[in-house]
Amino acid sequence: xxxxxxxxxxxxxxxxxxxxxxxxxxxxxxxxxxxxxxxxxxxxxxxxxxxxxxxxxxxxxxxxxxxxxxxxxxxxxxxxxxxxxxxxxxxxxxxxxxxxxxxxxxxxxxxxxxxxxxxxxxxxxxxxxxxxxxxxxxxxxxxxxxxxxxxxxxxxxxxxxxxxxxxxxxxxxxxxxxxxxxxxxxxxxxxxxxxxxxxxxxxxxxxxxxxxxxxxxxxxxxxxxxxxxxxxxxxxxxxxxxxxxxxxxxxxxxxxxxxxxxxxxxxxxxxxxxxxxxxxxxxxxxxxxxxxxxxxxxxxxxxxxxxxxxxxxxxxxxxxxxxxxxxxx
Ligand SMILES: Cc1ncc(COP(=O)(O)O)c(C=O)c1O
Numbered sequence: 001x002x003x004x005x006x007x008x009x010x011x012x013x014x015x016x017x018x019x020x021x022x023x024x025x026x027x028x029x030x031x032x033x034x035x036x037x038x039x040x041x042x043x044x045x046x047x048x049x050x051x052x053x054x055x056x057x058x059x060x061x062x063x064x065x066x067x068x069x070x071x072x073x074x075x076x077x078x079x080x081x082x083x084x085x086x087x088x089x090x091x092x093x094x095x096x097x098x099x100x101x102x103x104x105x106x107x108x109x110x111x112x113x114x115x116x117x118x119x120x121x122x123x124x125x126x127x128x129x130x131x132x133x134x135x136x137x138x139x140x141x142x143x144x145x146x147x148x149x150x151x152x153x154x155x156x157x158x159x160x161x162x163x164x165x166x167x168x169x170x171x172x173x174x175x176x177x178x179x180x181x182x183x184x185x186x187x188x189x190x191x192x193x194x195x196x197x198x199x200x201x202x203x204x205x206x207x208x209x210x211x212x213x214x215x216x217x218x219x220x221x222x223x224x225x226x227x228x229x230x231x232x233x234x235x236x237x238x239x240x241x242x243x244x245x246x247x248x249x250x251x252x253x254x255x256x257x258x259x260x261x262x263x264x265x266x267x268x269x270x271x272x273x274x275x276x277x278x279x280x281x282x283x284x285x286x287x288x289x290x291x292x293x294x295x296x297x298x299x300x301x302x303x304x305x306x307x308x309x310x311x312x313x314x315x316x317x318x319x320x321x322x323x324x325x326x327x328x329x
Contacts, residue, residue, distance in 0.1 A: 268303025
């Protein structure tokens with residue numbers, strides 16, 4: 001059964017980053033899940049919850065609005081359990097993710113999120129509307145489903161706690177729905193309130209402002225497109241009480257970080273993983289790591305999903321690197 005293969009992902013010591021920042025940096029490699037992303041965890045919890053509460057009958061349709069990864073997790077699990085999947089994705093979704101969703105058997109609709117997630121043509125609105133007007137459907141609704149946080153609280157967090165033997169001092173993750181940082185952050189703070197829980201979001205996203213002021217910014221600007229992270233509203237699955245600080249990085253420095261990291265390590269990172277790497281360079285003084293710290297970064301998915309976006313259409317990474325002025329890791 002697919003659920004047996006979800007979670008228990010490795011935590012790998014990263015030599016390159018540890019040396020560069022004079023501390024101990026570990027990477028939680030979530031691309032080892034069956035759908036090759038962290039989002040298999042909430043997908044499983046949300047589907048299981050709906051089935052347990054008899055919200056959907058066998059053969060029904062699970063519906064989700066997704067930048068691709070949650071959609072893939074929902075599709076793989078739903079189909080294995082005898083259900084269908086209807087996934088509303090934004091037009092900015094990488095072609096690799098669309099190909100994976102198609103192969104997995106999802107019924108896909110491409111939507112337009114350029115006017116926000118509550119606009120008539122958005123993934124969120126269209127998914128909600130589809131579920132409301134079709135029988136035997138269930139909208140998993142990752143932005144407002146408590147199972148999203150719960151999945152990370154119950155699985156990702158205890159795994160990290162165990163894998164670091166309780167020595168973790170910093171947890172850093174990209175923030176999209178907020179499920180990962182809220183679930184892991186809540187668990188870690190319960191173990192030791194001094195553990196730093198830091199989020200990363202794209203420039204222009206509003207969660208760092210919200211965390212600081214508990215209000216929305218007066219002026220909203222479009223946020224940089226880094227797939228999977230960044231929002232212009234506060235999701236219900238973002239628990240501000242579990243997060244200490246959110247740092248912003250822009251798209252360009254994220255792309256540079258991806259290419260530099262690849263050049264140094266031979267590993268292609270996902271887009272949001274590269275944003276986390278970029279944040280280290282930009283904020284390392286503020287972060288103030290010591291050689292005794294144990295820093296855990298989440299890599300929610302892998303660079304193979306972003307060959308066309310991050311590593312050049314032709315996959316010619318080195319060419320891209322030469323044309324950008326970057327430091328190596
Ligand atoms: C690649 C990637 N990174 C980061 C995130 C953000 O995770 P969360 O939604 O738990 O905040 C997502 C969410 O879809 C994602 O797909």
